[in-house]
Amino acid sequence: MTNDVVKLRQVLHRNPELSGSEVETARRIVRFFKPLKPTEMIEGLGGHGLAVVFSGQEVGPTVLLRCELDALPIQEITPFSDRSWVEGVGHQCGHDGHMAIVAAVGVALARQRPKRGRVVLLFQPAEETGKGAAEVVKDDRFSMIAPDYAFALHNLPGYPLGQVLICDGAFSAASRGMAITLTGKTAHAAQPETGRSPARALCKIIQQFSSLPQDIDAAHEMAFVTVVGANLGEKAFGTAPGRAEVWATLRSETDDMMACLIAQAEAVVADSAKADGLEYRIDYDDIFGATVNASAAANIVRRCAGEVIQEIEQPFRWSEDFGRITATCKGAMFGLGAGEDTPDLHDPHYRFPDELIAIGADLFLRIIRQCLLEPSASW
Structure with a gap:
């Protein structure tokens, strides 16, 4: 040298x-x-x-x-x-x-x-x-x-x-960043029923992500989701929010398992949004294959x-x-x-x-x- x-x-x-x-x-x-x-x-x-x-x-x-x-x-x-x-x-x-x-x-x-x-x-x-x-x-x-x-x-x-x-x-894991946007309808905090708040869906997504993957024989393979951030509404005590964001990292040992993880994560988002009449959007960034x-x-x-x-x-x-x-x-x-x-x-x-x-x-x-x-x- x-x-x-x-x-x-x-x-x-x-x-x-x-x-x-x-x-x-x-x-x-x-x-x-x-x-x-x-x-x-x-x-x-x-x-x-x-x-x-x-x-x-x-x-x-x-x-x-x-x-x-x-x-x-x-x-x-x-x-x-x-x-x-x-x-x-x-x-x-x-x-x-x-x-x-x-x-x-x-x-x-x-x-x-x-x-x-x-x-x-x-x-x-x-x-x-x-x-x-x-x-x-x-x-x-x-x-x-x-x-x-x-x-x-x-x-x-x-x-x-x-x-x-x-x-x-596999020497290093597959991973990708998942950005979720939930859109409902803003309302007065005194009349939240007139709007569509994404608060419950956001909490459900965060909770269910912690238990993914489900119903997959992954005992021998690493796979998990990490929520890295979330945003709901503003510091405005008179307003019930109409928009929320969740950011998560999906990580798996193989690309095949990543495909399963993506499918399950997207299903959680879709079901949670549908239950509260919300629109949703999913974007991906920082995509790495195994x-x-x-x-x-x-x-x-x-x-x-x-x-x-x-x-x-x-x-x-x-x-x-x-x-x-x-x-x-x-x-x-x-x-x-x-x-x-x-x-x-x-x-x-x-x-x-x-x-x-x-x-x-x-x-x-x-x-x-x-x-x-x-x-x-x-x-």
């Missing part, structure tokens, strides 16, 4: 950009890679995404490594000199570290290019909103870099530094990680949009321990440990060698 990579992470950390606005972040990555003279750089991929390609002289597989460009709407609280300069925005998920890891891989590839096949380093936009990977795959130019294998990692506080967490099948690991790709990670590997029995509850990419090829996502005493992801005090850059880059390079069958490469 070079000092340049650490400096890059610090610059990225000081200058975070939210999902869909990663213009300067992408430009900084381009400037970093230009002196390394990759085979090709594809800019503006799926938004502000960037694909950096290193090709070998012989035909072979294409291996894609993905990291994320975007930051979070979180105010950082740390004493470090490289803390965020942007008010209310920070890299409290460690995407600055993920980019640094992949940049370190690029430095190694520039020193010794693959003999066969291709390595694509994908700096993906808008992961936090669940839109970025879908836009990248939908971009016509994605066919130019269509991978045979795809890998991604996520740093995981609470686990020993450098420990690798993997599984076959990230599913192919056994063949997960086995490559296992072989390359060696003794530091740990199998997980259930997928992580948080969501990732990398599943959009693994749906196109053999792929796997794995966790990389960021230290047992490190603050949690999305915590205002969280800071990516620079020691993890070399560990992650070395593992990615071993994965590349395994996929391209280059055991003698000395990165």
